[in-house]
Amino acid sequence: MTWNWQQPDWPDFSYDKSRIQESEKHLLLGAGLRFGAFKHLDEEDKQQLTVELISNEALKTSAIEGESLDRDSLQSSIRRQFGLATDHRKIPPAEQGIAEVMVDLYRGFEIPLSHTLLFDWHRMLTQGRRDLTDIGRYRTHPEPMQIVSGAVYAPKVHFEAPPSQQVMAEMERFITWFNDTAPSGNRPLQALLRAGIAHLYFVSIHPFEDGNGRIARALAEKALAQCLGQPTLIAIAATIERNKKAYYEALEHANRRNEITGWLIYFADLVVTAQAYTQTWIEFLIKKAKLHDRLRGQLNPRQEKALSRMFREGPEGFTGGLSAEKYISLTGATRATATRDLQDLVGKGALLRTGERKHTRYDLNLEFTV
Numbered sequence: 001m002t003w004n005w006q007q008p009d010w011p012d013f014s015y016d017k018s019r020i021q022e023s024e025k026h027l028l029l030g031a032g033l034r035f036g037a038f039k040h041l042d043e044e045d046k047q048q049l050t051v052e053l054i055s056n057e058a059l060k061t062s063a064i065e066g067e068s069l070d071r072d073s074l075q076s077s078i079r080r081q082f083g084l085a086t087d088h089r090k091i092p093p094a095e096q097g098i099a100e101v102m103v104d105l106y107r108g109f110e111i112p113l114s115h116t117l118l119f120d121w122h123r124m125l126t127q128g129r130r131d132l133t134d135i136g137r138y139r140t141h142p143e144p145m146q147i148v149s150g151a152v153y154a155p156k157v158h159f160e161a162p163p164s165q166q167v168m169a170e171m172e173r174f175i176t177w178f179n180d181t182a183p184s185g186n187r188p189l190q191a192l193l194r195a196g197i198a199h200l201y202f203v204s205i206h207p208f209e210d211g212n213g214r215i216a217r218a219l220a221e222k223a224l225a226q227c228l229g230q231p232t233l234i235a236i237a238a239t240i241e242r243n244k245k246a247y248y249e250a251l252e253h254a255n256r257r258n259e260i261t262g263w264l265i266y267f268a269d270l271v272v273t274a275q276a277y278t279q280t281w282i283e284f285l286i287k288k289a290k291l292h293d294r295l296r297g298q299l300n301p302r303q304e305k306a307l308s309r310m311f312r313e314g315p316e317g318f319t320g321g322l323s324a325e326k327y328i329s330l331t332g333a334t335r336a337t338a339t340r341d342l343q344d345l346v347g348k349g350a351l352l353r354t355g356e357r358k359h360t361r362y363d364l365n366l367e368f369t370v
Helices: 015-040 043-064 071-081 091-107 115-125 164-180 191-205 211-226 235-243 242-252 262-297 301-312 324-331 337-345
Strands: 147-150 157-159 351-355 362-363
Touching: 015 191, 015 211, 015 262, 015 351, 043 071, 043 211, 043 235, 043 262, 071 091, 091 115, 091 211, 115 164, 115 211, 147 211, 157 242, 164 191, 191 211, 191 242, 191 262, 211 235, 235 242, 235 262, 242 262, 262 301, 301 324, 301 337, 301 362, 324 337, 337 351
Parallel strands: none
Antiparallel strands: 147 157, 351 362
16 A cells, blocks of 8 residues: 555645635634624633533543543643632543643644644643653654554554654654644645645654644644634534544545545535534533523532533433433432422423423423523
8 A cells, every 4th residue: 555645746735625615614604603602601601611612622532532531620620721710629641631732722723833832732642651652752663653453463554654764854844834824824725724634634644652633633723723813612523523433434545645635525524514513512501501590509419410410411412311210320319309309400490301201301491581
């Protein structure tokens, strides 16, 4: 197999940018809608919404790599970095690391790309790791950097990156390209075009021993934010995580040649979908804040725990709704207590009830009006 970086036109990617022009328009329109939604929130709600969106994306970009993180620890770390009130819990290294990357990306999206910035992100991501040789620097191992699957005795190689001795030269060229294509650069590109190329270009080099996927997605966010002139908070990782197979198939197809129109169409559709998903999340979190304000001081600890758990499921909610059995499992309540608690939540307008007897289910009532 001859990979993209081994071909004579590398890294001069070719594409038909007219195929993603409609997506570019949707991106700009969606950015305006997000700004409008934020504009009507008070400062405390803006802060909480930002923390929720950042932590959700941090969770999902880690989940893509098979790493399951604790949401409460993530949010505590993010709040601490923003100087907001926290519960002062001890944060595990993995949660601390990805939180630091995401907050740094949010705050410093306009800062030009550099080796130093990438090395800092890698050190953040690999906090507490003892299994890596190269932390905070590009890989140096002589073995091929391969993406493989299948059994050890019969592995399938999905991609092989440039050898370690070529990485510094490749990254010099990548960083120059990234900064030159920024809005203030010598060769500015449109937002989706630039972000899509940045993601593919970076993962094709695969410069680090580990963490390349998470950094590639962060670079795509950085490219979008620079082009839009504000942090995007677009749920790219959350959208990818919902269909990882399509994501990896698109990457595998794109790393075989440097005509990348197909990859750009996939990526543009992904971002537009992610943007719509983000808007849904923003509306959901705004309604969540209003519901919390309305019910403040009216709920017992069991009810608060159950509602908090339901909100964690996001706009989609529990599959099949909340049942009495799930409530008992979440809170440790007796069946009689669970029945009273749930009836009370329905009476207060916090939940909607559907079905009867063993088919009774409860969903959040986010459209409640007094």
